[in-house]
Amino acid sequence: MQSEQTPGLHVGIIMDGNGRWASGRGLPRALGHKEGVEAIRRVVEAAPKQAIGTLTLYAFSCDNWRRPEAEVSALMGLLRLYLRNEIARLVESGVRLSVIGRRDRLPEGLAAAIGRAEAATLEGKALHLRIAVDYSARDAILAAALASASNPGMTRTTFSTLVTGDACVPEVDLVIRTSGEQRLSDFLLWESAYAELHFTRRHWPDFDAGDLKDALAAYRNRDRRFGGLATGSVAA
Numbered sequence: 001m002q003s004e005q006t007p008g009l010h011v012g013i014i015m016d017g018n019g020r021w022a023s024g025r026g027l028p029r030a031l032g033h034k035e036g037v038e039a040i041r042r043v044v045e046a047a048p049k050q051a052i053g054t055l056t057l058y059a060f061s062c063d064n065w066r067r068p069e070a071e072v073s074a075l076m077g078l079l080r081l082y083l084r085n086e087i088a089r090l091v092e093s094g095v096r097l098s099v100i101g102r103r104d105r106l107p108e109g110l111a112a113a114i115g116r117a118e119a120a121t122l123e124g125k126a127l128h129l130r131i132a133v134d135y136s137a138r139d140a141i142l143a144a145a146l147a148s149a150s151n152p153g154m155t156r157t158t159f160s161t162l163v164t165g166d167a168c169v170p171e172v173d174l175v176i177r178t179s180g181e182q183r184l185s186d187f188l189l190w191e192s193a194y195a196e197l198h199f200t201r202r203h204w205p206d207f208d209a210g211d212l213k214d215a216l217a218a219y220r221n222r223d224r225r226f227g228g229l230a231t232g233s234v235a236a
Contacts, residue, residue, distance in 0.1 A: 008053025009173045009216070012188050012195070013043070015057055017179025017203030019071075024203075030074040035205035037078055041086070044095060046209035048126045050216050054170060056130040058187045062102070062139065076107050079133065083113045087120050094126030100165065101135030130169075137189035140164075163190045171195070174219045176212075178204045196222060 015036060022032030040057065047055045060075060090097055097118055103111040114133075144162035148154040161167040172188055172195040180201040184192070198215045200207075 008048075008051045010054040010056070010170045010191075011047070011052050011216075012056040012172050012175045012192065013058065014175070014177040014181075014185060014187055015039070015059065015204040015207075016177055016181055018205060020179060021203035021205045029071055032203075032205060033071075033075055033078055037082060039204050039207045040082075042208050043212055044090075044127065044129055045093070046212050047129075048093075049209075050212060052127065052216075054128045054130065056100075056132060056172070056188060058132045058135070058185075060101075060133045060135070061186060062134055062136040063186070065105070065134075076110065080107075080110055080113060083110075083117045087117050090117075090121050090124065090129070094124045095121060096124030096128045097121045098128065098130045098166070099133055100130055100140075101133045102139075103134070105134055128169075132187070135187075137184075137186045141190055160190065174198060174215065176200070176215050178202055178207055 018032035018036040019029040020032075021035065022029050043057075044055065059079065064075070065072065087097075099114045099118065103114065106114075140163050144159055147162050148159055151158075160171075169191070172192040174196045175184065175188065175192050176198045177183075178200055180199070182197075182199045184197075188195075196219050198218060200211065200215070202211055
């Protein structure tokens with residue numbers, strides 16, 4: 001589905017560390033994921049105030065199906081609750097929600113709930129919130145390559161639309177990863193070709209508006225230093 005582009009930066013966040021946050025406190029991993037949802041609320045509220053127009057959150061990768069069944073079930077349950085409880089807040093705040101990734105492997109009824117949430121928030125202009133669920137950037141690129149195989153006139157722009165599924169999604173300006181890991185883990189590989197990378201040791205449940213502001217300040221300082229050109233540099 002195509003949409004009018006929301007102006008502002010495109011920030012992607014790999015929300016890592018929910019389990020480690022919980023384990024470090026002697027709590028069940030599922031509680032860490034629940035606290036991670038609270039961090040999503042904080043960041044979504046803060047993003048438009050920081051001139052972010054598109055926010056893509058990595059919630060569940062294709063590889064995450066390998067996790068213990070109970071943990072996967074808890075994650076899917078939290079997604080279902082988020083879709084049920086947050087839509088009115090998103091509509092009121094002018095946030096458009098999109099879910100990227102596969103839907104055919106999701107628990108029964110979840111794909112339909114996603115569709116209803118997307119339809120309800122379609123007119124949001126303050127922020128385009130994209131949540132990656134059962135997502136693989138390599139799979140998205142492969143699907144786009146297969147779809148373009150019979151089109152000899154394919155351009156980079158049209159191929160990008162095949163990858164993202166939305167002609168109005170801008171390239172990523174900044175990728176943030178929490179919890180200390182320094183890798184992309186199959187997240188937005190095509191869209192992040194010139195993105196800045198920012199890594200923080202803070203676990204996702206502790207991430208807040210101040211952390212987002214700090215990451216953006218570091219990004220903007222580098223951007224000014226290099227004359228506004230995309231450099232693809234990495235900041236630890």
